Amino acid sequence: MFNVLVSDPISHFGLQQLMRAEDVKVTQITGLSEEELISIIRPYDALLVRSQTKVTRRVIEAGVHLKVIGRAGVGVDNIDLDAATSRGIIVINAPDGNTVTTCEHTFAMMMALARHIPQAYAKTIAGLWDRKTFVGVELQNKILGVLGLGRIGIEVAKRAAAFGMTVIGHDPFLSEERANKLGIKLATLDEILRTADFMTVHTPLTNNTRHMIAKPQFDVMKRGMRMINCARGGIIDEAALVEALDEGIVAGAAFDVFEHEPPAPDHPFLRHPKMIVTPHLGASTLEAQENVALGVSEQVIHVLRHEPFKNAVNIPAVSTDLLNKLQPYLTLCEQLGKALAQMTDGSVREVTVECAGELADLDTSSLIPYVLKGVLSHHLGAEQVNIVNAIHLAKNRDIHFEVRKSLSTRSLSSEITIRLKTTIEERWVTGSAVPGVGERLVRIGPYPVDISPEGYVLLISQMDKPGLIGRVGTLLGESGINIATMQVGRNEVGGSAVMILKNDKKASKNVMESLFAIPEIKRVREVSFV
Numbered sequence: 314m315f316n317v318l319v320s321d322p323i324s325h326f327g328l329q330q331l332m333r334a335e336d337v338k339v340t341q342i343t344g345l346s347e348e349e350l351i352s353i354i355r356p357y358d359a360l361l362v363r364s365q366t367k368v369t370r371r372v373i374e375a376g377v378h379l380k381v382i383g384r385a386g387v388g389v390d391n392i393d394l395d396a397a398t399s400r401g402i403i404v405i406n407a408p409d410g411n412t413v414t415t416c417e418h419t420f421a422m423m424m425a426l427a428r429h430i431p432q433a434y435a436k437t438i439a440g441l442w443d444r445k446t447f448v449g450v451e452l453q454n455k456i457l458g459v460l461g462l463g464r465i466g467i468e469v470a471k472r473a474a475a476f477g478m479t480v481i482g483h484d485p486f487l488s489e490e491r492a493n494k495l496g497i498k499l500a501t502l503d504e505i506l507r508t509a510d511f512m513t514v515h516t517p518l519t520n521n522t523r524h525m526i527a528k529p530q531f532d533v534m535k536r537g538m539r540m541i542n543c544a545r546g547g548i549i550d551e552a553a554l555v556e557a558l559d560e561g562i563v564a565g566a567a568f569d570v571f572e573h574e575p576p577a578p579d580h581p582f583l584r585h586p587k588m589i590v591t592p593h594l595g596a597s598t599l600e601a602q603e604n605v606a607l608g609v610s611e612q613v614i615h616v617l618r619h620e621p622f623k624n625a626v627n628i629p630a631v632s633t634d635l636l637n638k639l640q641p642y643l644t645l646c647e648q649l650g651k652a653l654a655q656m657t658d659g660s661v662r663e664v665t666v667e668c669a670g671e672l673a674d675l676d677t678s679s680l681i682p683y684v685l686k687g688v689l690s691h692h693l694g695a696e697q698v699n700i701v702n703a704i705h706l707a708k709n710r711d712i713h714f715e716v717r718k719s720l721s722t723r724s725l726s727s728e729i730t731i732r733l734k735t736t737i738e739e740r741w742v743t744g745s746a747v748p749g750v751g752e753r754l755v756r757i758g759p760y761p762v763d764i765s766p767e768g769y770v771l772l773i774s775q776m777d778k779p780g781l782i783g784r785v786g787t788l789l790g791e792s793g794i795n796i797a798t799m800q801v802g803r804n805e806v807g808g809s810a811v812m813i814l815k816n817d818k819k820a821s822k823n824v825m826e827s828l829f830a831i832p833e834i835k836r837v838r839e840v841s842f843v
């Protein structure tokens with residue numbers, strides 16, 4: 314049974330997916346302080362939040378059974394991603410569910426700003442019939458600057474075009490071609506500041522975007538600009554904005570988000586006549602809340618059940634098409650990594666993944682976490698390593714890793730060779746995944762083999778001498794070890810040779826020592842795939 318804690322108000326309709334699952338127990342407790350959350354988090358496998366719960370490092374460290382944190386929404390700035398990643402906890406969000414809703418809120422704010430609707434409403438219900446103070450401006454023929462043209466920014470741009478606005482935008486990841494198709498003119502931040510009549514921000518809050526609009530930007534801004542922030546508090550410097558409003562540089566601003574939420578009662582935005590504020594309502598529609606709750610619940614269940622999942626923010630994204638092509642090799646990579654870790658002495662310094670055949674033409678970088686998981690779990694314990702934290706753990710240990718195209722022309726079929734360099738030696742193994750057959754080890758170093766990576770494999774390096782195979786077989790038989798398959802290979806008659814035995818049982822320390830005591834045997838290793 315998986316225990317799931319829901320610590321923010323999340324749409325009941327969307328949560329039903331979780332509640333109906335027979336293997337999931339859902340507990341809903343909202344309004345917890347950090348200390349309260351820390352005191353109850355221990356038994357939970359999953360934590361589901363919106364934006365109120367601050368999932369700090371301390372919360373994550375107290376959640377010793379946590380496997381996944383689900384964010385019903387887009388922004389994960391309330392979750393300590395580094396802490397989650399280093400603990401191997403998958404963080405999932407629901408990126409698409411509230412895009413249109415937040416875009417529509419941005420438009421509501423823009424129109425309210427253009428026509429002073431909240432201020433006019435307040436005066437009217439106070440009994441005053443003031444038709445002079447609230448003369449507005451049209452949106453038509455105005456320039457809208459959009460900072461951040463991701464999901465929401467693009468939706469805003471599309472709607473702005475329908476209002477007859479000219480849209481100029483800035484986003485380091487939007488190509489000119491796509492911008493042209495969307496009718497957006499790409500511009501620098503400076504161009505937007507100097508020319509836009511309205512400006513709306515739709516970036517995440519990062520070290521790069523924090524105070525992206527501050528005093529120096531207000532100093533060059535077109536006088537009379539109106540600004541909207543339905544993204545994150547802190548992208549626009551609040552103190553600098555108040556100054557710009559007072560100086561008339563900014564004609565009005567509409568903010569859904571604050572640097573600290575909720576804002577202090579004396580926050581200058583709350584009294585300023587040119588400000589419109591809402592309490593982080595961008596995503597608050599019935600539709601969006603159902604969408605995000607449903608989206609995140611589905612993925613959390615998949616993670617808990619070890620099924621394929623999407624929308625993880627702390628694992629590199631892979632397209633479904635690519636994932637389907639790589640899927641057969643994921644377990645193989647882990648097994649090859651595991652084998653090499655057991656075959657080598659010294660501390661791991663370098664791991665290289667070489668892909669041959671059709672694989673060589675794909676982006677295979679997402680195989681790395683699986684290989685590292687195999688290598689590191691042997692050294693750190695299987696419980697400590699997963700595909701979320703494998704890269705993080707490797708980097709922390711200064712282990713260099715890379716994936717490259719194989720230079721070998723030997724194989725036309727898809728094969729993966731993993732090379733492991735330690736402080737004292739370098740070894741490599743090659744595997745392939747054959748449809749209907751499964752994973753196979755096809756070479757150990759230069760020696761061709763054909764072994765399914767399971768059970769116990771004894772690797773013996775010896776001198777090619779008559780009678781040796783019989784002695785090894787006898788020794789194992791007398792120790793009650795049944796040999797399932799045996800393969801031998803040699804460089805030249807009487808030269809170096811290898812013996813690879815697949816056994817039904819693990820060889821004891823005594824057996825390993827007895828094998829090593831045979832004078833012709835130079836090295837004995839057992840690789841366990843169990």
Ligand SMILES: NC(=O)c1ccc[n+]([C@@H]2O[C@H](COP(=O)([O-])OP(=O)(O)OC[C@H]3O[C@@H](n4cnc5c(N)ncnc54)[C@H](O)[C@@H]3O)[C@@H](O)[C@H]2O)c1
Nearest residue numbers: 388415461462463464465484486515516517543544595596
């Ligand atoms: N008010 C709300 O309730 C609410 C609801 C949903 C989303 N949000 C917030 O809205 C923002 C946008 O959400 P989204 O779903 O569109 O995200 P998104 O990831 O699809 O888009 C963000 C875009 O910002 C761009 N960007 C990053 N740094 C930039 C920079 N320095 N300059 C220009 N562009 C930059 C990225 O390239 C990306 O295209 C996020 O901050 C999200 O948390 C708020």
Ligand SMILES: O=C(O)CC[C@@H](O)C(=O)O
Nearest residue numbers: 363364386387388596597
């Ligand atoms: O939980 C909310 O309502 C806020 C959501 C929003 O800020 C988001 O980033 O998705």
